[in-house]
Amino acid sequence: MADNKEKPGTPSPGRRNFLRDSTLITALSLTPGAVLKAASEKADERFAELFEKIPLRLTVNGQAHALSVEPRVTLLDLLREQLKLTGTKKGCDHGQCGACTVHVDGERVNSCLSLAVMNEGKEVTTIEGLAREGELHPMQAAFIKHDGFQCGYCTPGQIMSAIACIREGHARTRDEIREYMSGNICRCGAYPHIVDAIEEVQKTGGKI
């Protein structure tokens, strides 16, 4: 049979259109020889790093960060791999499981589908930012009390989502909790206990 060459995901040879772009001027002024050589060899990845990182300021769990990141870095990977906040989990990396749920400016989002650079100036809260002065957040305590998990891997995302669910006003009944918590998959199947925990925190009516 004939050879079947595959180049999965390979961009077109002319992909690096930024070679023609204004940013090229910056790059040329830095290292013209290297750029031209790389361009002719189609090895432009080599010097891409020279100018592809961009500045990013954001606040995570109350701490301000001034970073320099590649645009392709997701908020999830920034948290886990660069800021070492590994409480936020990678479960699918495609917005289909909710393990990566964090709060951005108070709203729950899938951090795996959010490019880090799109969060310029925003406030991010992760599971590590919930407990204050050694006290568990009421939702964390409720998850323990009702055993709302087994392996624990989806748990940080569940808890971040659960807090938002109450704040949004979407936790008025058990069925509403079920519906509005359906973006967080738990393969261990702790759902009924997760609903118990959220219902209890919702009923106490305190500010969470």
Added chain:
Amino acid sequence: MINFQYLRAGSTEKALALLAKDKNASFIAGGTNLVDLMKKGVSSPDKLIDINKLPLKDISLEEGHIHIGALASNAAVADHALIREKLPLLSMALNKGASAQLRNMATVGGNLMQRTRCGYFYDITMPCNKRKPGSGCGALEGYNRMHAIFGHSENCIAVHPSDMCVALAALDAVVVIGQPNGERRIALSEFHRLPGKTPQLDNNLKANEIILGVEVPLNTYGRHVQYLKVRDRSSYAFALVSVAAALELDGNRIREVRLALGGVAHKPWRLTATEAFLRGREFDPALIREAANRSVAEARAFKHNKFKITLAAESIVQALSEASQQS
């Protein structure tokens, strides 16, 4: 993922100017679909233009219609008091799409631009005319349980995945589009395309255009609306079939009706002939059944999705019945 260039646009004019400079540039708003596609290697833009700073988030009551900005999040629209009161069908449809997290991120404009969930489109080793024109349609003779029963071509049998658009189609929404030198408006039901010979084109948005928002006319359906979504699990799943139904009843007489189907075609499938058939008649089960049967008379199914024809008809009956009983 390739390391694309990332730029932020502060105004619509700037966004369009940046877009015009590069054929392989793309706008990014919520990112829920585009980042996914980029990770799978389906989309590889050189340049992303972040449009989140554009002032397009407003939801407002205008003369005869409600305006929804392109950057309003799906959650903001679904939960907005104006939408819940005046366009409950839209609120219902939005809340049946994706998850709470994704709805917080995803925008109205992005939802309009959402690409198909066809597995052959998403797997870059498979043939797909939409992703790679001329490579063939993997689904045609493959696993096509989720695929179209209306409006398909031999080139593509994929379906449009949006719930929001189905409701908007039923509600006669208009898409407001920004161009380098002005604006244009296009009916939502004309915004998306059928695959024909050019399945790579999902819609009629031109390369130098931007979605500014949608306008939804005020209507007289009140609470007599229903968005029924039949899916493989109770939530967080794409539709097998969905129905947006809206009725204006005068006693038992159907004064006005809107019907659109989701999960059955390359675009939201508005049932204008069925609407005409029902208009002015007395609402009764036999009539509804007849209307449902007429609605699917032209459907053509494939190996694994024959059930969709029955399901679509049954869902129309169910949605119209429920819409008529809402109060």
Added chain:
Amino acid sequence: MSEKFLFPDDTDRVDGVAKVTGKARYFAEFDLPGLTYAVLVTSSITKGRITQLNTRNAARAPGVLAVVSHLNRPVTAGYESKEGPAMRIFYTDRIFFNGQPVAMVVADTFERATHAASLVEVGYEKEAFNTDFDGSLDQVKKPKNPAQGAYQRGEADAYKQAAVSVEATYTLPVETHNPMELHGILAFWNAADKLTVYAKTQGVKATQGTLARTFGLPAENVQVFSEFVGGGFGMALRTWPLEIGTVMAAKLVGRPVKLVITRDQMFTMVGNRPAAWQKIGLGASRNGRLTGITHHSLAQSSVYEDFMENITGMSKFMYGCENVNTTSGIVPLDLSVPIWMRGPGEATGAFALESAIDELAFKLNMDPLDFRVLNDPETDLEKNKPFSDKNLKEAYKRGAQAIGWKNRVQRPAQLTEGDWQIGYGVSTGVFGAFRRSATVRAVLNADGSLVLQSAASDIGPGTATGMVRIAAGVLGIPASSITFELGDSSLPPAPSQGGSSTLSTVGAAVNDVCLQLLGNLKELAVNAGLKADAPFADILKKNNLPYVEVTKESKGGAEQAKYSMYSFSIHFVQVKVHRRTGVVKVSRIVSVGDAGKIVSPKTAKSQMVGGAVGGMGMALTEEAVLDSRYGRYINNNFGDYHVPVNADVPDIEVIFIDKPDPHINPMGAKGMGEIALTGFSAAVANAVFNATGKRIRSLPITPDKVLQETAGV
């Protein structure tokens, strides 16, 4: 014996705080100096050879340290051996399945590794292949061990002569474990002959052994850490090729290498529950006595390695029937090898058997519950031994009461609620109860705190919680003063966490080591002139000891030969089926566990609840769909492979019989991980039949199947 056990009050999970605060660290979350990231390049063909592997562009991409493949992998003594499976990562140019790893790119960041992996160009020579299970049922490979293949007692096919009989075929698709945590490994060579890995494994000792053999190292030179595992369900019961490949890469680059595979790779690289075809024949006398059970099974396997599970097991002993014959076979395909998944074999078999039991009961016009009670055997007719402990009649009764079984109508399609048809279903589940060998070290410190150590693993059921409770019960000290350490291969040996045996095996060893510790302490107390029951801290102080340490191996004995040991479950469900759309909703669940003494009620309940949810997925939504023209999965993601979400799941009532098994181990406790799921899918199918008169014999029961099936009554 068990009666002596004083279990403390219900306690929370001992690792709960770590899990809810994000402090629990899973394998990918250890930050070693110089950490690098690996990304796999996978085959896009199903069978053939790699003819060209162009890594030039990938190797030149920024941050890339190495591109590992069969062309340049490091030579390792154990890996070159002729024995072992034909499919080994980066071994030759052979392709055995679509999605097989063909190269691994290692770079300094995840993003750079991911992009560079897309730059690797692979050329292939394709060969004809077969990945079509349904179309290959005539291509059966008989198992090497004949005992695995066929069983008979009494007459074969006796059902055919029975007064009343049923015969039907049942099918299950491929299911994937898909724990929330993605698979992978973090590997680091501390020295040329010393390896450390942070793994996702259900057995740290098993992983240690495999890596030691593969890389030709003494076992003690391989250190495996795996304290927290984000779910396993069986998929982490072996060391997969991708793990070996990462260890190779770490050797090549001389730095720590971390690989986390993608969700779509979870469908092809770490096993699955194989697709299965089953034919069952059942016969009974008119008064409802089973007179014949025939059960044939075929399941998918791979061409490069046989995988076979015990699908027909339950048919051999569950019911009192003199005539039973079963056969089992596998169908090797050009796909990656399956592996045990929660309730392996039994969950597949129970769907067919327990559906068929329901069908036969219906034909007899008997309540399926009465039919089961009538045929509940006193002894295990397969092994010809008494059951060590079985309380099924009580379990049926209590479950029936809880679900309101009296509201069920024998004739299908009688109950409605608006547009929904209501039905009730029941099914039995079973899994062997085992006790293997484990060693536990106990260290009692001067302050009275106790540390227990064993190289056990925990994928979520609450292993440490159970162990702490057992120790607290034996020693009479608060659970809060006890720590159980696991997930470290340097600790005393324990078996892998699989087959519902951890609590029985390691728990018994905890019991035994604590008893010995107690004995030693009494001796020390008396020698020092204290009362035998003096506080432990006083005893150590008086003896001037900083700590007392005891290590003890413990395993089952003659009782295992004398008795037939099983855990049982009964699942009751109420379903609602939409009369127009065919949508099935499970509206109520009562699961009864008959698994001996319950050591940790809170975590035990969670296990039963989780099993029911897994069973719902099996029954209603889960199916890995393969396009056999390409040998690739079409729905290899969490958006299209539907595991249950919160909105699918009703409140679940769990009932435990909670009577100690007098023979299995000192606690009288048996495993529950498998029975929590086993049989559940049949309960749903039976309830759907009761609701609609439609008998669906092919899982999952999706709306299209309900719509297209015609009512049989």
